Amino acid sequence: MTSTTSDILLLAFGSFGILIALTVLGEILRAREEPGFNNPVLDTYMTRVQSWWGMVAFVGAALLLGKVGVMVLFAFASFAALREVLTLTAKARADHLSLALAFFVVLPLQYVFVAMEWTGLYMVFIPVYAFLFLPIVSALRGNPERYLVRVAETQWALMIAVFCVSLVPALMSLDIDGYGDRSLLLIAFLVMVVQFGDLLEYFFGRRIGRTRIAPGLSPKTWEGLIMGVASAAIIGSMLAWITPFGVLGAALMAAVSSLVGMLGSLVVAAIKRDRGVKDWSHLIPGQGGFVDQLDSVIFAAPIFYQLTVYFYT
Amino acid sequence: MKFLRQFAARIVGQSIRIFCRAITAVRADWKGIEPVPRQRVYFANHTSNADMPMIWSVLPPALRRTVRPVAAADYWLKNKLRAFVGPEVFNCVLIDRRPEVDDKPLDRIIEALDEGASLIIFPEGNRNMTDDPLLPFKAGLYNMGKARPDVDLVPTWVANLTEIMPKGEVIPLPLICTVTFGEPIHVKDGESKDDFLARASQALLDQRPEVRT
Numbered sequence: 385m386t387s388t389t390s391d392i393l394l395l396a397f398g399s400f401g402i403l404i405a406l407t408v409l410g411e412i413l414r415a416r417e418e419p420g421f422n423n424p425v426l427d428t429y430m431t432r433v434q435s436w437w438g439m440v441a442f443v444g445a446a447l448l449l450g451k452v453g454v455m456v457l458f459a460f461a462s463f464a465a466l467r468e469v470l471t472l473t474a475k476a477r478a479d480h481l482s483l484a485l486a487f488f489v490v491l492p493l494q495y496v497f498v499a500m501e502w503t504g505l506y507m508v509f510i511p512v513y514a515f516l517f518l519p520i521v522s523a524l525r526g527n528p529e530r531y532l533v534r535v536a537e538t539q540w541a542l543m544i545a546v547f548c549v550s551l552v553p554a555l556m557s558l559d560i561d562g563y564g565d566r567s568l569l570l571i572a573f574l575v576m577v578v579q580f581g582d583l584l585e586y587f588f589g590r591r592i593g594r595t596r597i598a599p600g601l602s603p604k605t606w607e608g609l610i611m612g613v614a615s616a617a618i619i620g621s622m623l624a625w626i627t628p629f630g631v632l633g634a635a636l637m638a639a640v641s642s643l644v645g646m647l648g649s650l651v652v653a654a655i656k657r658d659r660g661v662k663d664w665s666h667l668i669p670g671q672g673g674f675v676d677q678l679d680s681v682i683f684a685a686p687i688f689y690q691l692t693v694y695f696y697t
Numbered sequence: 698m699k700f701l702r703q704f705a706a707r708i709v710g711q712s713i714r715i716f717c718r719a720i721t722a723v724r725a726d727w728k729g730i731e732p733v734p735r736q737r738v739y740f741a742n743h744t745s746n747a748d749m750p751m752i753w754s755v756l757p758p759a760l761r762r763t764v765r766p767v768a769a770a771d772y773w774l775k776n777k778l779r780a781f782v783g784p785e786v787f788n789c790v791l792i793d794r795r796p797e798v799d800d801k802p803l804d805r806i807i808e809a810l811d812e813g814a815s816l817i818i819f820p821e822g823n824r825n826m827t828d829d830p831l832l833p834f835k836a837g838l839y840n841m842g843k844a845r846p847d848v849d850l851v852p853t854w855v856a857n858l859t860e861i862m863p864k865g866e867v868i869p870l871p872l873i874c875t876v877t878f879g880e881p882i883h884v885k886d887g888e889s890k891d892d893f894l895a896r897a898s899q900a901l902l903d904q905r906p907e908v909r910t
Contacts, residue, residue, distance in 0.1 A: 463871070467722065471873040477863045484868040660907055665873055666724055 388566050389448065391626055395572050396444040403440060406433050435671050443575060447568060451499070451556060454571065458553045459495040464674040465545035465682075466491060468664040472655075473537035478525035482518040486542055490514045494550050501557035510547040515539050544652075544682050545675070551685040558689075560628050560696050569626040570692065573634075574641060576623065577616045578684050581642035582649070585612025602653040609646055616642030628696055637691060641684040648683020652676075706785040713786070717747075717754040721861055721874035725755035728904065729880030730851055734759050736815055737881065740838055741853040742831055742901060743819035745862055748855045752817055753787060755876045765790050765809055766817040790816065803840050810845050817853075820897065826864060830902060834894040842884035842893065849881035850897065854904035877904040 410430045417423060446453035470483060490510065497506035519535045555570040589608025597604045620638020624631040652675060656662070663672030671677050717723050725732070741752060749766045756764060770791040773783025783789045790809045792802040809816060821832040842850055854877045862869045882900050884893050 464722075467871050467873055470870070471857065475860060477866075480863055480866050480868075480870065483870050487871055488868070665722065667722060 386565075388568055391566075391569055392444070392447045392572065395569075395576070395626070396440065396448075399440045399444070399576075403433065403437055406436075432671060435677075439677075443572075447572060450568065451553075454553045454556065454568070455495055455499050458549055459491070461674055461678060462491055462495070462546045462549045463487070464667060465549060465664075465678060466541060468667075468673045468675050469541035469545050470538070471665070472659045472661065473541055474530060474533045475538070476527055476529065476534060478527035479522050479534055479538065481525070482521040483538065485518060485521060486514070486538065486546075490518070490542060491546050494546055495553075498550050498554045498557070503554075503557065506550065506554060510542050514542060518542075548682045548685050549678065551689045552681065555689060555692070558692060558697055560692075563628040566626070566628075570688075573620070573623055573627050573638075574684065574688050575681060577620045577638035578641055578645045578680050580619050581612045581616030581638070581645065582680050584615040585609055585642075585646060588612060588615075598650055598654075601657060602650055604646065604650065609643075612646060613639050613643045633695075637688065640691065641688045642680075644687045645680025645684035649679040651683065652679040702781075702785060706781070709782060710786045713750055714754040717750055717874075720869055720871050721751070721857075722871075723751050723755055723874040723876065726875055726877040726906070728877055730849070730878050732757050732760060734763065735849065736763075736810070736813060736847075737849045737851045738810075738816045738818060738838075738841065739764070739851045739853040739878070740818050740820050740897065740901065741855055742825065743821050743823070744825050744855070745858040745864075746824070747858055747862060748819065749787070749817055751855055751858065751874055752853060752876055760815070763813065764788075764815045764817060767792060767806060767809075767819075769794050771795065790814075803837065803844070806837070806841050807844055810841065810848060820894075830905070831898055834898055836890060836894070838897055839884060839890045839893050846883055850883060851881045852879040852897070852901040852904050853877070854879070854901060854906075856906050875906055877906060879904040 407430075410426065410433055413426055414423075414430070417426070442457060446457035466487065470486070475483060494506060494509055497509055518538065522531070522535060522538075552571055552574065555574070556567050558567050558570070560567060585604070585608045587608075588611035589603065589605045592611070593603075593605030593608045595606045596602075597606055597609060617635040617639040621631050621635040623638075624634035627634045627637070629637055656664070664675040665673030667673050675682075730737070739752060741748060749768065753761060753764065753766065765788050768783060768787075768789040768791060770793045773779050773789055773791055784791065790805055792805060806816065806818075818838065820834040820838040822835040822837075823832065825832050838850065842848070856875045856877065857872050858874055860870065861872050861874060879900055882897060888896075
């Protein structure tokens with residue numbers, strides 16, 4: 385067993401330990417309730433914990449399978465996220481071909497380029513080539529009605545659902561001195577600090593939150609955000625042993641990723657409010673859709689990727 | 698042989714269901730009713746040939762076993778494959794639309810209802826190719842509602858299929874399809890045909906999921 389594999393197993397068991405604690409906590413609270421009484425908050429909590437079990441199992445299995453597993457997992461997540469966003473965006477019949485190309489050509493190609501570790505191409509393929517080519521395909525059908533809106537919304541969908549998500553597995557292609565093949569662990573680091581940061585942001589926001597960041601958009605508060613980012617920094621420093629960043633570097637990277645992620649989920653909340661929906665879909669029980677679950681990772685991934693490239697390669 | 702055909706019909710049915718789920722992540726929104734076994738007529742908007750398989754796919758197994766889509770014989774008996782899928786997989790109530798055949802469609806429908814089946818029907822009669830959300834309803838829904846007033850008539854809206862597979866396109870887009878089931882309606886005492894059909898049409902329109910664009 386390589387040290388990377390044993391570290392992944394260690395992280396997986398650690399996560400399972402936390403999940404067992406959360407599950408037992410929920411079951412104890414449930415057992416203490418009056419028979420026949422249904423507590424909706426507790427039910428939501430338990431459904432979420434169950435979804436987390438699934439997520440830890442999937443991400444853990446993908447990381448253990450290595451590169452192929454990670455690529456397949458994130459390509460699938462991108463596909464589900466793209467479907468959720470494009471279901472809600474403006475489109476006309478004239479866009480049918482360009483949308484089909486987005487799903488069946490642009491998305492797979494982006495992941496092929498990431499798998500080939502062709503950095504020069506996967507960084508520009510969507511923001512340059514797809515963004516210029518797909519509007520041409522739509523324009524050729526000759527329907528000018530709301531053309532800019534349709535094209536712009538499709539591009540946003542590709543940006544957040546495919547480009548940003550694909551930069552998570554792209555972390556595997558980074559060549560970091562003295563880190564060797566352990567760049568797989570960067571994925572575990574990013575996902576864990578961002579997700580735990582979100583969870584604690586929610587917890588502290590509920591407990592001590594007073595000042596809303598964007599009233600009318602989201603219940604997120606400054607107090608929750610600060611505590612969430614601080615918690616992410618602490619968790620990041622505790623996970624420093626799987627990173628090439630050192631303790632202080634890991635704390636800073638975790639804090640920045642978590643902060644960008646939280647602000648990103650505000651952006652996603654704004655899009656949802658604009659479209660008048662509560663969740664992106666209902667594919668993950670208790671959590672809404674893939675975009676609801678991934679929103680902070682989506683925004684954190686490019687920043688985390690670029691900071692790692694800039695400071696550590 | 699009969700057993701083999703039944704087995705094949707089950708396999709094909711499951712494959713259709715899995716296919717619908719994979720392509721469109723189709724999901725049911727039980728807004729006005731519970732997914733419990735009860736005799737119902739699901740009346741739905743009709744924009745695509747995939748409407749019926751979508752509704753059929755989101756019904757839980759116990760409901761799916763007793764539901765019979767009402768469909769056109771000329772479509773489902775066109776070739777051997779369709780003649781297998783329509784009557785044996787979906788267990789369709791087939792209606793002969795040829796003018797020279799004096800086959801009373803309502804009798805077939807009432808017969809199926811009296812056997813205890815639930816039905817899926819498309820009261821617009823034809824696929825809606827216009828930009829209007831619904832075509833005017835045909836009288837069939839009123840007639841069956843009047844003949845069997847105890848049966849729940851459930852408005853069932855199938856969303857997004859026009860975008861998933863517009864007519865004339867080859868590749869379906871894997872967007873999310875939602876099937877919304879509303880509160881059941883019944884023909885009221887003394888209600889005229891036109892009043893009822895207008896009310897039924899509105900009840901169906903009310904199930905459209907609201908998405909601002």
